[in-house]
Amino acid sequence: MFNYKLTIQYDGTNYAGWQIQKNAISVQQKISEAIEIITKEKINLIGAGRTDAGVHALGQVANFKVDVELDLYKFQYSLNSILPSDISITSSEKVNENFHARFDAKSRAYIYLISKIKSPFYDKYSYRLPYIAKMNITYLNKISKVLIGEHDFTSFSRKNTETENKVCDVKNIWWKETKNFILFYIQADRFLHGMVRTIIGTLLKTIEKKRDENYILEILNKKDRETAGEAVPTKGLFLYKVRY
Incomplete structure (x- = not known):
């Protein structure tokens, strides 16, 4: 074949x-x-x-x-x-006949777009959040780094997920600001159902509450979805790249 x-x-x-x-x-x-x-x-x-x-x-x-x-x-x-x-x-x-798109993948990367302004051309593919322009992106990057490495992401996955193993290895994570957007990037070996959007929502909640990375570590350790933030809308999320 x-x-x-x-x-x-x-x-x-x-x-x-x-x-x-x-x-x-x-x-x-x-x-x-x-x-x-x-x-x-x-x-x-x-x-x-x-x-x-x-x-x-x-x-x-x-x-x-x-x-x-x-x-x-x-x-x-x-x-x-x-x-x-x-x-x-x-x-x-x-x-090669043995190539398998899912099992041979070493990592997946997602990006998420948050728009700082109202635009009919951005609305379909980004989450409009005007107040994010006032957020400290440097601090967002600092607190996000605590998620790098192998962690049990039960707190960041949907309750009804059928996946028993909730351990994922996050290889890279960062935020970047442009004139009209805030761009979020995350790369990991695998992702759980709803994980990326919940991570974003939790990081935004952390900075809104003026908390630090220890707050995120507490959420990770509790392994309880109720402790994490609300998931951001799907429309701003893109599967960006799969690496083999």
Whole structure:
């Protein structure tokens, strides 16, 4: 069989997340159906990360296997022609038969956009939070660093998650300010359901309450979702990059 790797961008606004679901439309479903139309084969599309409903992607990665070798230029053109305008295949390549988009990934990185101003062009893809312009980004970066390393992120994941192992290794985390935006970046080996948005909400809550990194450590150690802050909206979150 031939194994193919896709790099994907999508606007998650109209989808119930990446993963195929029974009673909702997902990104995985749309791409799988389009590939099956072209290849005339039933395929199993494996994604690197299961983004939640409403979350976007700049660099989602997936792979699938088929019996027939594909003309990649023609295949990618045809696939993008079939897919809706809010999903795009930005690259496609043939990879080793053993490549697995999810299990071979070394880390995933997400970015989150917070807009400082009201703009009709920013509203769909960022969380407008005017008061954040007054926040000390240097201090936000300082308190965020306490999350780097291996930690049990039970306090930052949804209560009803089926994942038993809540330990994640955060490799990098930072905030950056531009004229109109605050950009949040986080990279880890894996993420729990709702984890990134809850981390952001908790960090914002920490600085609002004028607390320090010990407050975040207390939340981590309690392993209780009720102690963490409210999750920020999904519309500002993007799966930025998957590293192998």
